[in-house]
Amino acid sequence: MKRAIVLMNLGSPDSTDVKDVKRYLDEFLMDERVIDKPWLFRALLVKGIIVPFRAPKSAEAYKSIWTEKGSPLIVISEQLRHALKKEVDEPVAIAMRYGNPSPKAAFDKLVNENPDLEEVIAIPLYPHYAMSSYETAVEYAKEQHKKGGYPFKLTTIKPYYNNEDYLQALAESIKPHLEGDWDHILFSYHGVPERHIYKGDITGQHCLKVPNCCEVPSPAYEFCYRHQCYATTKLVADRLNIPKEKWSQSFQSRLGRDPWLQPYTVARFEELPKQGVKKLLVVCPAFVSDCLETLEEIAEEGKEIFLHAGGERFEMIPCLNVHPLWVNALAKWVKEYVEGKQEMVLEN
Structure with a gap:
């Protein structure tokens, strides 16, 4: 065949160019699987509020990378x-x-x-x-x-969040960066609204409803982004023998005021120095290719927030890219x- x-x-x-960024943001945010609101509400929100205000800022962010x-x-x-x-x-x-x-x-x-x-x-x-x-x-x-x-x-x-080959590649891409003197490694995943997790729960009664839902086996796991992120983090941390107290997980790129998956990455950047973490490694396993959300949001903005909060060293581990x-x-x-x-x- x-x-x-x-x-x-x-x-x-x-x-x-702002016009190209506007066109891109419009296509992206008008996707009903991204902003899952009725079309008219989504159009008013995206075309009338978000894109006109966000496009110039996004254009500047893209220029930086x-x-x-x-x-x-x-x-x-x-x-x-x-x-x-x-x-x-x-x-x-x-x-x-x-x-x-x-x-x-x-x-x-x-x-x-x-x-x-x-x-x-x-x-x-x-x-x-x-x-x-x-x-x-x-x-x-x-x-x-x-x-x-x-x-x-x-x-x-299929999604490969727990596939052995993917996990091995991810672990090996992280390993060289662990050889330095680091206090903590933060696994930062792209966030999603909590309502997306509820919508994806095929049981209708598990995700974000059962205590420790990501650790209680359920058919919901097949489509549960939150569980799959936690699974990747734990499997990779175990492979690399990173002590539990030396790693944590968070979610980035929040948009709007609705509750998204927590803890928020930006909040962790502010909190970790106060908890004694002065030297921080960050890895973004939800992305396999470096992009705006890693190169600008984490490596630039995230670093600035962490250092301003009292951190001393910050490093973002590159995505898998062409490993x-x-x-x-x-x-x-x-x-x-x-x-x-x-x-x-x-x-x-």
């Missing part, structure tokens, strides 16, 4: 594509949930270059299941696939699927 691979990431504005080749997230995704192509026989393309290149552009390119294409393996670059990341990327790709009437089958890689073990993990999942093993795929 003639197959191809599409690596699916979040996306980025085409440039740091932009490279000569463009957006770090797009550049790294392209680097990952090249690295993976060396390890597999299948053609590889990249696609973004928001902005360019779109899934349609990726599908069109693959079909034009491979007229006999029979299947595309989509790999969402999101280790954890969340309606505002993994789910929206997969559903959008499926919509584009159906709308385009493409002749090939579309298959998707050899990460590339190997992706190649292994594809090869195992081609060989008939189904563990890492979902049939669409």
Whole structure:
């Protein structure tokens, strides 16, 4: 069977111009899986309030991390594509949930270059299941696939938050940074509103309702972002033999006033120095590619907050990006699927 691979990431504005940032934010925030409110309310909120006020600030933030080749997230995704192509026989393309290149552009390119294409393996670059990341990327790709009437089958890689290959790559990427003299390592994940957790609870009575819900086994785990984040943190900390008192977890990138998953990363940056943590390492496992939320929000703003609060040293560990073990993990999942093993795929 003639197959191809599409690596699916979040996306980025085409440039740091305010008009491009506005266009990107509008597409992103109007997604009903990101701001899950009725369309009219969402449109008034996004187009009338958030985007006009947020776009100029976001444009400045993007300027602080932009490279000569463009957006770090797009550049790294392209680097990952090249690295993976060396390890597999299948053609590889990249696609973004928001902005360019779109899934349609990726599908069109693959079909034009491979007229006999029979299947595309989509790999969402999101280790954890969340309606505002993994789910929206997969559903959008499926919509584009159906709308385009493409002749090939579309298959998707499952969330891999507890997969051995992903965990090993993540642990090895962290390990060299632990060799220094550090007081604490903070695992910071992208936050989501608590209502997203309730909506994703297929039991309707477990998530954020049962004491220690992330530690009490439940079918809800399959779609529970909070549980999956805690699972990744614990599994990686155990692999690296980090004592429990030396690590903690938080959630970043809060938007709006609704309650989001806690503790908030920005609050931890302010609290940790008061608790005796003067030398801090931060890792962001929800992202596999460095982007605005890691390079600007954590490495720049987060560092400033921590040092201002009394911290002395701050280091953000880079995302997996093109780490050899990460590339190997992706190649292994594809090869195992081609060989008939189904563990890492979902049939669409």
